[in-house]
Amino acid sequence: MVSASPWCLLGRAAQGPDALLIDLDAGCAERTREQIAPGDLARAVAAREAAAPTRWVWSDTPAWYDALLAAGVRVERCHDLRLVHVILARSARVADPGPLQAAESWDRPPDAPAPGPAEQPGATLFDLETAAAGSSPVPQDAQSALEELRRQLEAIAGADEPTALRLLAAAESAGALVAAEMRAAGMPWDAQEHDRILVESLGARPRAGALPARMEELAQQVRGALGDPHLALDSPPRLLRALHRAEIPVDSTSKWELSAHEHPAIAPLLRYKEMSRLLTANGWAWLDAWVREGRYRPVYVPGGVVTGRWASSGGGALQIPRRLRPALRADPGWLLVSADVSQLEPRVLAAMSQDPAMAAAGAGRDLYAGIVESGIVATRQEAKVGMLGALYGGTSGDSGVLVRRLRVSFPAAMGLVDDAAAVGERGGTVSTWLGRSSPPPDPRWLEAQREANLPEASAAAQERARRSARDRGRFTRNFVVQGTAAEWALSWIAALRLSLSRLPDAGADDAAEPSGPVFARRAHLVHFLHDEVLVHSPAAQAEDAAAAIRDAAESAGRLLFPGSAVDFPLELAIAERSEAK
DNA sequence: GACTGCGGCGCG
DNA sequence: AAAGCGCGCCGCAGTC
Numbered sequence: 323m324v325s326a327s328p329w330c331l332l333g334r335a336a337q338g339p340d341a342l343l344i345d346l347d348a349g350c351a352e353r354t355r356e357q358i359a360p361g362d363l364a365r366a367v368a369a370r371e372a373a374a375p376t377r378w379v380w381s382d383t384p385a386w387y388d389a390l391l392a393a394g395v396r397v398e399r400c401h402d403l404r405l406v407h408v409i410l411a412r413s414a415r416v417a418d419p420g421p422l423q424a425a426e427s428w429d430r431p432p433d434a435p436a437p438g439p440a441e442q443p444g445a446t447l448f449d450l451e452t453a454a455a456g457s458s459p460v461p462q463d464a465q466s467a468l469e470e471l472r473r474q475l476e477a478i479a480g481a482d483e484p485t486a487l488r489l490l491a492a493a494e495s496a497g498a499l500v501a502a503e504m505r506a507a508g509m510p511w512d513a514q515e516h517d518r519i520l521v522e523s524l525g526a527r528p529r530a531g532a533l534p535a536r537m538e539e540l541a542q543q544v545r546g547a548l549g550d551p552h553l554a555l556d557s558p559p560r561l562l563r564a565l566h567r568a569e570i571p572v573d574s575t576s577k578w579e580l581s582a583h584e585h586p587a588i589a590p591l592l593r594y595k596e597m598s599r600l601l602t603a604n605g606w607a608w609l610d611a612w613v614r615e616g617r618y619r620p621v622y623v624p625g626g627v628v629t630g631r632w633a634s635s636g637g638g639a640l641q642i643p644r645r646l647r648p649a650l651r652a653d654p655g656w657l658l659v660s661a662d663v664s665q666l667e668p669r670v671l672a673a674m675s676q677d678p679a680m681a682a683a684g685a686g687r688d689l690y691a692g693i694v695e696s697g698i699v700a701t702r703q704e705a706k707v708g709m710l711g712a713l714y715g716g717t718s719g720d721s722g723v724l725v726r727r728l729r730v731s732f733p734a735a736m737g738l739v740d741d742a743a744a745v746g747e748r749g750g751t752v753s754t755w756l757g758r759s760s761p762p763p764d765p766r767w768l769e770a771q772r773e774a775n776l777p778e779a780s781a782a783a784q785e786r787a788r789r790s791a792r793d794r795g796r797f798t799r800n801f802v803v804q805g806t807a808a809e810w811a812l813s814w815i816a817a818l819r820l821s822l823s824r825l826p827d828a829g830a831d832d833a834a835e836p837s838g839p840v841f842a843r844r845a846h847l848v849h850f851l852h853d854e855v856l857v858h859s860p861a862a863q864a865e866d867a868a869a870a871i872r873d874a875a876e877s878a879g880r881l882l883f884p885g886s887a888v889d890f891p892l893e894l895a896i897a898e899r900s901e902a903k
Numbered sequence: 904g905a906c907t908g909c910g911g912c913g914c915g
Numbered sequence: 916a917a918a919g920c921g922c923g924c925c926g927c928a929g930t931c
Contacts, residue, residue: 404904557927558910576911578917599912602925627921627922631915638923641914666915666921707918714919721918800920804915907930914922 327630329401330370331379331471332386333464338735342464343370346379346745350472377401381467383498383624385458390504392585394508394839394846396825398822403470404430404460405625409490410474414756415482428470430459432626433635434619457841483757489881490756491901493809494625496816500847501632503819507841507850508617510658512651515899519646524597527606534601540594547587550710555594603638604646612637615836616653622850629801630758630808631852640851650849650856650900653833657864659845660901661871661894662854663811665689668709670807673879674755677734681887698731699724711801712736715743715796739799746798754805755882760798767794807853810890813881818857818874822867828860845870856900864896 329346339360358366367390370376375398380386382404390397402494407428422428457644461467478487503735520527533541545553548568554560558575565572568587572579577595580588612618618637626633634640642650652658663669668689672680683692690705697882699705708724710716712735716725729736746760749768753759767790773779774787823845834842837858845859845867859867872892879890895901 556925556929559928574910582916594912599925603913603923629921633922635923638913641912643913648923662915690920711919714921716919718918719916725919796919797921809922854915905931908927909927909929911925913924915920 328377329379329471330376331464331467332367333381333467334462335672336463336465343367344468346415346471348467350468350475352468352837364390364395364452367397368395370883371395371397375399378490379403379467379471380463381863382458383495383502383903385462387499387502388506391502391838391840396497396503397499397842398820399492399501401471401491402498403434403467403474404458405494405498406474406491407460407470408625409494410477410487412761413481413757414751414753414759415487416477417480419477422477424758425470425473427461427466432623432633434459435657450888458532474672481757486756489813490758490809493756493812493816494630496574496819497624497632497812500815500819500850502846503841504849505619505622506850507837507846507858508619509856510616510651510653510656510837511607511617511618512649512771512899513613513804515651516604516613516646517606517647519602519649520605520609523600523645524605537597537601537631538596540590540597543588543590544594546592547585552800555591556598571831585706591846600643600645603641612700617791617836627759629805630754630812632808632850633805639849645902652858652898655663655833655861657859657861657896657898658848658900659857659864659867659871659894659896661875661892663814663875663889664893666810666853666890667803667807669888669890670810671713671735671738671803672732673883673886674802674806675735675738676886677732680732680735685887685889686891693728693731696731698727710738712798715792731782739803742802743795743799746801747795749794752798752802754802754809756806756809757852758805758809760801763794810878810882812848812852812880814874815847815855817877817881818855818870821870821874822857825863825866825870828863834858834860868894868896 328348329350331344331346333342335357341358341360341363343356343358343366347353356366371780377399378397379401380403383400385403406421408431411419411429412421415577423460459618476861478484478491479690481487525536526534528534541555543554546549548564550564550567553564561575562572565575568585570583570585572583577592580592612620619636620637622639650658665684669684669809672684683689683696690709691704693705694700695700699741704724707721708728711721711725712728716722745752749763751759751762751769771787772792775786822845827843829843845857847855848858849856857867857869857871871894875890875892878887879888
């Protein structure tokens with residue numbers, strides 16, 4: 323451990339197309355440096371990784387790792403400077419975030435485009451060259467990376483609870499590796515099954531630009547029932563006016579409101595909307611755009627949500643409708659191992675707050691069933707509604723009543739989220755278990771709160787300010803739980819990724835060739851959705867993959883909440899197809 | 904024509 | 916029956 327080099331930094335050389343591979347010691351001092359021509363990068367990284375797995379430090383995972391994966395090279399660990407910068411520069415646990423916040427070129431949250439040359443006063447020919455060389459929005463050169471790494475390590479070392487922040491940096495970076503690998507491998511997607519579902523739901527594929535015949539028929543039925551032969555159903559304002567003319571008293575055209583009314587136009591309209599949604603979001607155009615050679619390769623955006631959840635960009639990977647799940651289908655000779663965590667967020671809350679009653683309610687069983695058995699509420703549905711209200715800040719109706727009942731039974735857990743809400747309402751910042759902090763309020767928000775407290779403030783301004791304070795309170799209330807759940811899930815997939823990569827080579831398989839050189843021979847992650855994972859596995863390896871998923875969940879629980887009584891049970895299934903739940 | 908905001912609805 | 920959090924995507928409508 324002492325002699326092992328903890329860091330190996332990868333960045334561009336100061337000039338030219340070469341890369342620098344710099345070995346650092348534990349104090350972040352340079353030990354050796356190797357200059358590598360672009361064509362030799364994959365080989366050099368593979369050699370370094372084989373000699374002694376290290377934590378690769380690089381500017382931005384996709385900028386470096388996509389090419390390595392394409393060349394068949396996988397790494398065990400990394401430190402993603404861009405993602406970690408965003409966390410540390412905003413974390414309330416960092417004592418002096420000044421140096422990080424001053425390093426503006428690293429402040430690129432996912433999806434934020436880098437400023438163009440015009441916005442960079444110091445732009446030189448060199449800057450333009452490096453910007454053109456890669457699409458990364460952050461500096462690519464080794465010197466900048468080394469300086470940023472030193473700032474980050476210093477910030478962590480001087481922070482409140484540095485161990486937690488180290489864990490978070492590692493988990494976030496591991497997530498970046500998972501995202502790149504899942505995109506490289508692709509989700510096994512059965513385009514024929516997808517087409518079959520579309521035809522079954524919508525009828526035959528129409529010519530380009532036209533609606534399926536059944537949708538056209540439904541539209542005519544709606545127009546007839548509303549007495550408006552040319553009504554454009556896709557325009558909510560026009561549709562709303564037509565509904566009013568037909569004396570259907572709705573405030574919006576949402577399906578929830580429509581379905582509460584009796585009128586001949588309602589049923590065909592609801593069916594039209596449902597079909598329209600499927601057609602526009604995941605119809606044939608989607609299939610043409612996103613599925614190639616039996617693989618769906620979405621763009622995952624690690625850290626894309628303020629809470630630390632992932633987002634996605636293009637293709638809607640995080641919103642695949644359940645009715646389309648059967649199109650997720652293992653290759654011949656392979657199986658899909660799916661797992662989701664039961665009631666992840668409530669369990670995370672129980673662990674964070676060390677609420678003994680809540681931990682007991684969930685121990686070894688469905689948490690909601692446990693709440694019913696404790697006599698707190700009558701039905702599982704009530705337990706669920708109450709718990710969601712607790713996590714999201716529900717106040718009205720049944721939700722409000724049930725939340726008050728949970729507050730009596732689970733004082734520690736409810737105290738934690740109530741406190742988070744109170745901090746948010748005051749304009750404060752809250753943090754997750756590992757130290758990701760909520761963004762500060764907008765200056766306009768603070769100003770509105772201040773003005774509402776002046777004696778001359780109007781009643782309307784006071785009411786507006788109270789409402790926006792409560793809105794922010796619901797956000798921070800949920801932030802601590804959603805964000806910590808995201809940390810648990812990152813730890814889960816980080817551990818799972820490593821243990822799957824250590825499974826034995828299951829042999830060549832032509833069918834899995836679209837997965838690429840790194841993934842065609844053993845079980846690998848192909849999808850991750852907040853609290854669910856999907857592993858594509860050679861059939862003979864599926865049980866081992868399932869065991870790895872369970873072990874990884876246990877280790878995530880131990881890592882975040884050592885000694886906690888809270889468990890994180892999984893719903894796990896092995897099948898050829900992903901089931902529509 | 905490009906952009907922005909919004910309604911609506913899919914996911915957790 | 917829909918509520919309370921976080922997202923992305925589509926189409927429409929208003930703006931420049």
